Amino acid sequence: MSALRFLALLAVLLATARAGSAARADIVGGRKARRQQFPFLVSLQNQGRHVCGGALVHPLFVLTVASCFQSRNPGIVTVVLGAYDLRRQESSRQRFSVRSISENGYDPQENLNDLLLLQLDREANLTSDVALVPLPPQNATVEPGTSCQVAGWGSRRRGGRLSRFPRVVNVTVTPPDRCRPNNICTRVFTRRGGVCEGDRGTPLVCNGLAHGVASFTLGPCGRGPDFFTRVALFRDWIDSVLNTPSQEHWPEGPPTEPMGGL
């Protein structure tokens, strides 16, 4: 899709969103997740504050989005696994710094290829609180109408507080006409629902596989569609990164701060 067509689509979607009713809802429209329900969920933190989500895809690697960071460089970020209650120092947690990052053609203008692999400084221990999420095969598709789940510590509205516990919402994959080929888009059709600030980078799980990572949303949170990077387009690339971990610290330069948001 050209930049112009995308902008036109964006304008239409924003107008649609404004015209909608202003019902309040909670992610948005979700419910509190149970402890250990999403053991692959990652909290990326800056000075103890959650900024973005991610997914553990290998004992050494977390999948998130490039748009969580202000520049191509990795953030000064702590990777927290096994978290549930953000206000407590839980014994289930494992904390890491990032050894290196890998991206694959991220285009911030068009928000394309919004994907990032963070290599941890050491291997995670897999426990009942820390587990891997499987990825779809290269080029696998998800049919419109498929029900998927997305969970995260994101706020319930723009500018709102982060959630203390992860919340989960069931979302539906939309038809392609309101999306882009490199994204998977979802909505909650029956009420407001979806991702919000702090959910960027969090995985979209369809049929047990992390088919998407939260990239951006249009208009107010919860109206949709929410845009996820289509992970299946990157499976071969992801495997190539996972199979050749970096030995160096920061091979691509010094880190910058993560900015979070969505």
Ligand SMILES: *[C@@H]1O[C@H](CO)[C@@H](O)[C@H](O)[C@H]1NC(C)=O
């Ligand atoms: C994993 O477990 C081993 C053995 O208990 C421990 O020494 C190590 O620090 C643990 N690693 C992490 C990342 O917590």
Ligand SMILES: *[C@@H]1O[C@H](CO)[C@@H](O)[C@H](O)[C@H]1NC(C)=O
């Ligand atoms: C995935 O799709 C691309 C582009 O259509 C194609 O070149 C590639 O061979 C496909 N790979 C697999 C494993 O199907």
Ligand SMILES: *[C@@H]1O[C@H](CO)[C@@H](O)[C@H](O)[C@H]1NC(C)=O
């Ligand atoms: C949400 O999806 C999960 C997993 O597919 C399913 O088990 C659950 O019943 C769904 N919940 C609702 C409220 O639809």
